[in-house]
Structures are given as structure tokens and as C-alpha cells.
Amino acid sequence: MAKRQLKLGCVISNVTGMHIASWLHPHAERFAGIDIKVFARTAQRAEAAKFDLLFLADQLAVAYSSNLDTMSRISPSVLLEPLTLLSALAMVTERVGLVASATTTYNEPYHLARFFASLDHISAGRAGWNVVTSVNQDEAFNFHRDAHVAHSDRYERAREALEVVQGLWDSWDDDAFVYDKGKARVFEPEKLHYLNHKGPLFSVKGPLNIPRTPQGQPVIIQSGSSEPGMELGAETAEIIFTAQHQMEEGKRFYAEVKSRLAKFGRTPDQLLIMPGIVPIVGRTKQEAKDQYDRLQESIHPDVGLEALSTVLGGVDLRNYPLDGPLPEIGESNAYKSRRDLFVNMARKENLTIRQLYQRVAGARGHRTVWGDAGDIADYMEEWLVNEAADGFNVLSPYMPDALDGFIELVIPELRRRGIFRTEYEGKTLRENLGLKRPPSRYSKAG
Ligand SMILES: Cc1cc2nc3c(=O)[nH]c(=O)nc-3n(C[C@H](O)[C@H](O)[C@H](O)COP(=O)(O)O)c2cc1C
Incomplete structure (x- = not known):
């Protein structure tokens, strides 16, 4: 029987790397994370290695701002707007998925629906949305408030925003646009649907001014792991990004979230769980340990x-x-x-x-694993076979060397073990992740 395959995401938000002291590394990329050429090169490297997706985290405020002196020692405090950046990367890649965080707390659902539908068209079906609820409390001050929205209220807003966004994505049937010159019709009127959403938080008539997208709907990712986070993930997400440290804890989280799917009429294969991993790989264990110590000492x-x-x-x-x-x-x-x-x-x-x-x-909350290629592959395989993970979000500790090390040393080892692809299975992100294209809610199959 074919072995279960790992899904791999490549996190590229922190251009110098995930480790908080990565920018001090002698080979770290500079330019405060705004050089498109650096991003393009990284995206192409990740695609050549057959990563499932690129991932950009995001915040709508400067991070670590409580103390200016400390903030001035942390990189990066500035980020390019991720949908703009991913649209540019869509033009220099062909297969790799393009995923960005966007908060439901300080965005309107109509905007969100438009952003990700546009990216799905631009990338020919490679878009994914990490539905986040704003972890940076300072975002409130940029959106007319003097305090952050409460945790539970953020999740309520996320749930309703998602309902609106997904409703808007089905505004047009797949075959609505006919451009029938003979009948003088651009689209068939019965294939357009007004959402007419009126909920406690949002009132949105629709329709979205973008046709249904190549994937039907962009892939939905969720990142919160608290009780309401797990519930939202079980109901709506197709991937959960999470930060688990011990395998036992990972197994509990995996079993808990997957067991909640049935009550939403879903099956375990419709949701992939991908914890973060910060791999520090060396040609030998000692080389990896030296790299790890050097980074840690720089904090x-x-x-x-x-x-x-x-x-x-x-x-x-x-x-x-x-x-x-x-x-x-x-x-x-x-x-x-x-x-x-x-x-x-x-x-x-x-x-x-x-x-x-x-x-x-160092790893901003994620699990760091150091060792040679075999050690890192052992860790990943163990989580895969023990049902603690369906894949990993790889957060390279420093760029570009650590990502190159992962690609050159760990990926061949995962392939040798038969748990990572040698070629993309399909063209869209859904096809590569093994996720079905959702039928429109208005179609007979829906
Ligand atoms: C892996 C991961 C990535 C996240 N990325 C972002 C992000 O890019 N932007 C953001 O505002 N919040 C991000 N979050 C925060 C979540 O959206 C959520 O607000 C936070 O985890 C608190 O919810 P919880 O208590 O349910 O975990 C991320 C969380 C995790 C675990």
C-alpha cells in the first residue's frame, strides 16, 4: 500500500528567517523583507523542491512595539502586504500554492472575498486563505478602537465573516458567463445569486464582482488552537496550522479536532493538520547543534x-x-x-x-528540531505515522541557508522513505493537497 504522504508548507514571511536572531546570521538576507527578488528566488526554490504551498503570515500593525529599544533589535518589524506580494509571486511560479493570513477582525468580508478570489484567478487555482483573528493587540489602534476585540468576539466575527465570504464566492455559477453574441447575453441571469446575508454582525447583499474561481473556492486554513479555534477549524477549515511541541500533545490535538468533524457532516480526509517545525539541519548532528547554539546565543x-x-x-x-x-x-x-x-x-x-x-x-513559539537529515526526517515521519500531523509548515530558522539545507538534505531523505512527492500531482493547490473542488451551494450536486 502506498505510504501516506507529508504535506509541506514553506513559510516565507520572515525574510531573514523564523528565528528571532536570524537577521544577525552572517548570510541573512537584508532589505527588511521588501526585496521582491529575494521572495521570487525563495518561491522558485520552494517550488522546485515541490512544497505544497508558500505561506505568508501578516499583521496590521508593527510587531513587538511595547518597547522601542527592544523593537529596534528585532527583525522584521515591517512586512509587504501579502496579497500584493503573492500576486507578484504567482507570475514567477506555476504549481506551488499561495497562502496568506488575513484577519477577519479588522477586515470586511466583501474585501476578503475579493482579495482571495482575485488571487485564485491570477494564480490559476493556487490560492489559500489563513483565516486569522488578529494576534497583535495593537491592530485595534489602527482601526478606530482603543482596545483589542475580545477573544470570543473575534471568533464569533470570524465565523460569520467566513460564512459571508464563502457565500460571496458562490455568487456566480461556474458556467454563468456565456458571452453569447447571438443572444446578446454576457451571462445567464439565473446563474447569478444574491447572497442577501443579514446576520448579527454583517449585512451583505452581494453578489461578488468576481466570477467563481478555478478552485471553486480558495482553500481555507485556520490557525487558532483554543476551544473556539478548534471548533471553527473543525467546521470550516481544510488545513489547520498549529504550534505543537510534544508528539503526545500533537496526537491529542489531532484526534480531538478530527473527532469533531462528523458533527459538521465532514470526514477526516477533508482536514489536514500541519504543525510548525523550525528545522536546523547539519551534515552532522554536531554541525546542527553548533548552528542552533550560535542562533540561541545571539538572542x-x-x-x-x-x-x-x-x-x-x-x-x-x-x-x-x-x-x-x-x-x-x-x-x-x-x-x-x-x-x-x-x-x-x-x-x-x-x-x-x-x-x-x-x-x-527563538522560534517565536514553534518547535525547533536540530540534527542531521535523518533526525529531522525521523521527527516528521514519527508525527505522520502516529497521526499527530498530516504534514508540516516549515519555518526556516534563517534564510536562505537553512531553507537550502532543508531542501538539499531533508527532502531527499523524506523521498527515500517514500513519504514526500517527487512531482506535483495536479495543477491547483486543492489537487496537490488531495482536497475536492467544492460544488457551488446552488448547484444540484451542492
Ligand atoms: C501557526 C499560526 C499562524 C498564525 N498566523 C497569524 C497571522 O499571520 N496573523 C495573525 O493576526 N494571527 C495569526 N495567528 C493567530 C490566530 O489567528 C489566533 O488569533 C491566535 O492563535 C489566538 O487564537 P487561539 O487562542 O485560538 O490560538 C496564527 C496562529 C498560529 C497558531
Whole structure:
């Protein structure tokens, strides 16, 4: 029987790399993440390696802004707008999927529907939307508010926004446009559908002014892992990006989310779970360990503390001794799931504040794995066969060397084990991920 295949995403938002000290690496790319040539080269490298998708995270505010001195030591604090960037990358790639985060908290659903439908047309069926609920609390200040929207309200808004967006994507039947010169008809009127959505938060008449897209609908990704995050993911997502650290915890999350699908009339193969991994690969274990140590040693203590504060929901840790225990941490209105993960980790392993930031700050909350190609492949294969993951979102610790190392050393090892493709299966992102093209809700099959 053919082995289950890993799905792989390539995260390219942080142009110098995922590790918080990556920009200090001697070979790190510069230019504050705005050089399209750097992105184009990375996208083409990832496509040649047959990654399923490129992923761009996003925020609508500058990150790590609570302290200017600390902020000035972290890269990147500036980002290109991801849909614009992915549209440019669509023109220099042909097969790799193009996924971006866009928040439902500070965007209107009509805008979101338009952005991603456009990208799906521009890329001939390679678009995916990571539906996020704004982890950066400062976004509120850029959108007429003096406080961030509460966690549960953000999820309610996400649910209704998604319903509107997906409804708008079905505005036109696949075969609505006929351009029939004989009958003088551009489209068949009965193949156009007004949404007429009137909900608690949104009132949207429609239709969307974009035809149904090559994939029918762009792929839906979800990234929250708290209770409402899992529920939204089980109901709507086709991929969940998550940040799991231990395999047991990954298996629990996987089983929990997949077990919720049935109540929404869905089957486990309709949702792929892809945790993040920050792989540090060397030709030998020692080489990898040296790379890891060098990166870790470059973390400025203020930066480590700030990154830890951020993943814990913005708590100020500056008045506590670095070599003392983590104090009581209140509820977070940002990442509930990651706050819980790290507080539990510190308590269980008796970690000091410094040890905790060294563990989690470098990779901004994701799991770092260092070793030779066999070690990294072992880790990925183990999660795959034990049903803790369907694939991984690869966050290279520093660019471009670490991504090149992953491509040159780990991908051939995954292929040797028969768990990663040698060629794309299809042309659209859905085809490559093994996800069906959704019929329109108005079609007989729908
Ligand atoms: C892997 C991953 C990627 C995320 N990417 C973004 C992002 O690009 N922009 C954003 O505002 N939030 C992002 N988030 C945050 C989520 O949308 C969500 O707000 C956060 O995880 C809090 O929800 P939770 O408590 O359910 O986890 C991401 C979360 C995860 C786990």
C-alpha cells in the first residue's frame, strides 16, 4: 500500500528567517523583507523542491512595539502586504500554492472575498486563505478602537465573516458567463445569486464582482488552537496550522479536532493538520547543534523577554528575575492556546524565565528540531505515522541557508522513505493537497 504522504508548507514571511536572531546570521538576507527578488528566488526554490504551498503570515500593525529599544533589535518589524506580494509571486511560479493570513477582525468580508478570489484567478487555482483573528493587540489602534476585540468576539466575527465570504464566492455559477453574441447575453441571469446575508454582525447583499474561481473556492486554513479555534477549524477549515511541541500533545490535538468533524457532516480526509517545525539541519548532528547554539546565543535578553511576553499575551516580565520562576500569568486575549502551552511547559519542567524564553522565543513559539537529515526526517515521519500531523509548515530558522539545507538534505531523505512527492500531482493547490473542488451551494450536486 502506498505510504501516506507529508504535506509541506514553506513559510516565507520572515525574510531573514523564523528565528528571532536570524537577521544577525552572517548570510541573512537584508532589505527588511521588501526585496521582491529575494521572495521570487525563495518561491522558485520552494517550488522546485515541490512544497505544497508558500505561506505568508501578516499583521496590521508593527510587531513587538511595547518597547522601542527592544523593537529596534528585532527583525522584521515591517512586512509587504501579502496579497500584493503573492500576486507578484504567482507570475514567477506555476504549481506551488499561495497562502496568506488575513484577519477577519479588522477586515470586511466583501474585501476578503475579493482579495482571495482575485488571487485564485491570477494564480490559476493556487490560492489559500489563513483565516486569522488578529494576534497583535495593537491592530485595534489602527482601526478606530482603543482596545483589542475580545477573544470570543473575534471568533464569533470570524465565523460569520467566513460564512459571508464563502457565500460571496458562490455568487456566480461556474458556467454563468456565456458571452453569447447571438443572444446578446454576457451571462445567464439565473446563474447569478444574491447572497442577501443579514446576520448579527454583517449585512451583505452581494453578489461578488468576481466570477467563481478555478478552485471553486480558495482553500481555507485556520490557525487558532483554543476551544473556539478548534471548533471553527473543525467546521470550516481544510488545513489547520498549529504550534505543537510534544508528539503526545500533537496526537491529542489531532484526534480531538478530527473527532469533531462528523458533527459538521465532514470526514477526516477533508482536514489536514500541519504543525510548525523550525528545522536546523547539519551534515552532522554536531554541525546542527553548533548552528542552533550560535542562533540561541545571539538572542539579546531584552528580545527574548519581549518575545516571551508576546506569546504569553503581552504580560510585562521585566520586573522579575530572569533566573527565577515564571510568575502567575493571567488569561490572554491574544493566543490562549500558546499561553497555556508555555505556562504548562514552565510549570511542568520547572523552567526559569530565561530557560523558557530560550526554549520558545527563538522560534517565536514553534518547535525547533536540530540534527542531521535523518533526525529531522525521523521527527516528521514519527508525527505522520502516529497521526499527530498530516504534514508540516516549515519555518526556516534563517534564510536562505537553512531553507537550502532543508531542501538539499531533508527532502531527499523524506523521498527515500517514500513519504514526500517527487512531482506535483495536479495543477491547483486543492489537487496537490488531495482536497475536492467544492460544488457551488446552488448547484444540484451542492
Ligand atoms: C501557526 C499560526 C499562524 C498564525 N498566523 C497569524 C497571522 O499571520 N496573523 C495573525 O493576526 N494571527 C495569526 N495567528 C493567530 C490566530 O489567528 C489566533 O488569533 C491566535 O492563535 C489566538 O487564537 P487561539 O487562542 O485560538 O490560538 C496564527 C496562529 C498560529 C497558531
